[in-house]
Amino acid sequence: MHQEETDNTNKPEEFIGLSDFTSCGNELLSFRAGERLVVLTKTSSDWWWAELRGVCGYVPSSYLQPSDPGKEEEDPWQDEEYFGNYGTLRLHREMLSDRPRTEAYRQVILTNSPHLRGKVVMDLGCGTGIISLFCARLAQPKAVFAVEASSIAEHTKTLVRQNGCEEVVTVFQCRAEELSLPSRVDVLVSEWMGNCLLFEFMVESVLQSRDRWLKEGGMMWPSGATVCLVPCQAGSYYAETMCFWEQLYGLDFTALQPLAQMEFFSRPRFSHLLQPEDCLATPCDVINLDMLSLQVTDLEELNGQFIFAVEKAGMFHGFTSWFRVQFQNLDRDGTTLELDTGPYSEPTHWKQTLFMLDHPVPLVGGETVSGNILLHRNPVWRRHMTITIQWSISSTEDAENCQVQTKSFPMWR
Numbered sequence: 001m002h003q004e005e006t007d008n009t010n011k012p013e014e015f016i017g018l019s020d021f022t023s024c025g026n027e028l029l030s031f032r033a034g035e036r037l038v039v040l041t042k043t044s045s046d047w048w049w050a051e052l053r054g055v056c057g058y059v060p061s062s063y064l065q066p067s068d069p070g071k072e073e074e075d076p077w078q079d080e081e082y083f084g085n086y087g088t089l090r091l092h093r094e095m096l097s098d099r100p101r102t103e104a105y106r107q108v109i110l111t112n113s114p115h116l117r118g119k120v121v122m123d124l125g126c127g128t129g130i131i132s133l134f135c136a137r138l139a140q141p142k143a144v145f146a147v148e149a150s151s152i153a154e155h156t157k158t159l160v161r162q163n164g165c166e167e168v169v170t171v172f173q174c175r176a177e178e179l180s181l182p183s184r185v186d187v188l189v190s191e192w193m194g195n196c197l198l199f200e201f202m203v204e205s206v207l208q209s210r211d212r213w214l215k216e217g218g219m220m221w222p223s224g225a226t227v228c229l230v231p232c233q234a235g236s237y238y239a240e241t242m243c244f245w246e247q248l249y250g251l252d253f254t255a256l257q258p259l260a261q262m263e264f265f266s267r268p269r270f271s272h273l274l275q276p277e278d279c280l281a282t283p284c285d286v287i288n289l290d291m292l293s294l295q296v297t298d299l300e301e302l303n304g305q306f307i308f309a310v311e312k313a314g315m316f317h318g319f320t321s322w323f324r325v326q327f328q329n330l331d332r333d334g335t336t337l338e339l340d341t342g343p344y345s346e347p348t349h350w351k352q353t354l355f356m357l358d359h360p361v362p363l364v365g366g367e368t369v370s371g372n373i374l375l376h377r378n379p380v381w382r383r384h385m386t387i388t389i390q391w392s393i394s395s396t397e398d399a400e401n402c403q404v405q406t407k408s409f410p411m412w413r
């Protein structure tokens with residue numbers, strides 16, 4: 001690749017393919033018309049270094065157009081839409097009606113009540129203030145700073161008054177990044193988890209607030225987070241999205257199956273309820289995060305390995321993912337509490353996330369599914385990521401011919 005001139009602007013930009021481009025060299029990146037690529041560096045006027053679904057390569061600049069001109073100005077955090085959504089009751093009602101989630105935080109406050117006495121607590125992204133109210137009602141903290149950027153905060157102030165907590169709880173209606181507080185805090189509690197743990201990437205705000213406001217030796221709740229994965233059957237989802245086209249009122253609509261595969265299997269399926277009997281192996285913890293040491297830069301790429309021993313024969317339709325979060329006790333010898341959003345626990349509003357393979361594969365007991373998962377944060381749209389899973393299936397007989405497969409799932413851009 002010759003360098004006519006280099007453009008050192010490193011701000012990634014999103015472009016859309018004007019027409020299909022098929023790579024004819026190993027450093028070139030193929031794409032289809034209409035696909036959104038992220039141009040990382042305009043290395044020359046004709047060839048740019050770009051990324052598509054976690055893979056990088058050179059693309060011809062003449063095949064690309066900037067994604068919708070208005071979008072250049074669009075905030076990469078999409079905060080207007082994001083905080084707009086949280087300004088309505090719909091999402092707060094969903095979170096409050098999630099008993100395992102809300103009860104877990106209540107138990108954390110109750111269990112740690114003695115050590116919370118006289119402490120200063122920050123509740124980051126407090127929403128309706130439920131966790132702050134738990135603190136004020138179930139313990140005797142010196143102060144609780146309830147931080148909420150959306151317009152729901154106006155109502156949160158009323159809820160604090162109506163529940164007699166205004167002496168202890170102060171609501172700050174602003175982004176945590178713009179906050180000024182009278183003092184640092186002993187405990188930073190937040191319910192920040194999104195689908196696949198990280199979607200929305202509110203965790204970045206939590207880490208920045210930790211570095212700005214948490215006292216030395218202070219406590220993060222959650223103190224730790226784990227991403228789990230398992231190979232699974234998804235027979236009913238496969239039937240309703242793929243088999244559906246086989247016999248339609250006596251007609252053969254299977255010509256639509258390639259379209260169905262693109263439409264239903266190319267992105268993760270949120271809110272999938274995995275039945276325990278559909279797990280083909282014992283689930284693996286693939287990513288572990290320590291909320292005291294985790295850095296924002298670590299969030300760009302998180303990698304995990306897995307080896308699954310297939311325990312029973314079944315159809316390998318895909319992988320299912322979920323998360324657990326841990327709440328270390330303020331009494332260092334005390335029990336660590338945990339919220340598990342997996343298939344063996346009571347379902348939460350997150351349920352689980354399903355990653356469908358393009359084609360199901362029959363598995364038999366004794367085979368192994370091994371590989372790795374990569375959570376790659378979107379360099380342009382900062383609340384989004386692409387999950388890439390690489391796997392190979394090996395059986396005891398012919399271990400050598402296990403071919404490595406890979407698939408990337410944008411969540412969502």
Ligand SMILES: N=C(N)NCC[C@H]1O[C@@H](n2cnc3c(N)ncnc32)[C@H](O)[C@@H]1O
Pocket residue numbers: 083086124125126127147148149150174175176177191192193194200202205
């Ligand atoms: N996936 C989740 N748990 N989402 C909960 C997000 C809650 O935190 C609020 N929130 C998210 N980020 C921030 C931030 N940087 N500053 C203040 N509030 C925030 C948001 O408005 C909503 O009420």
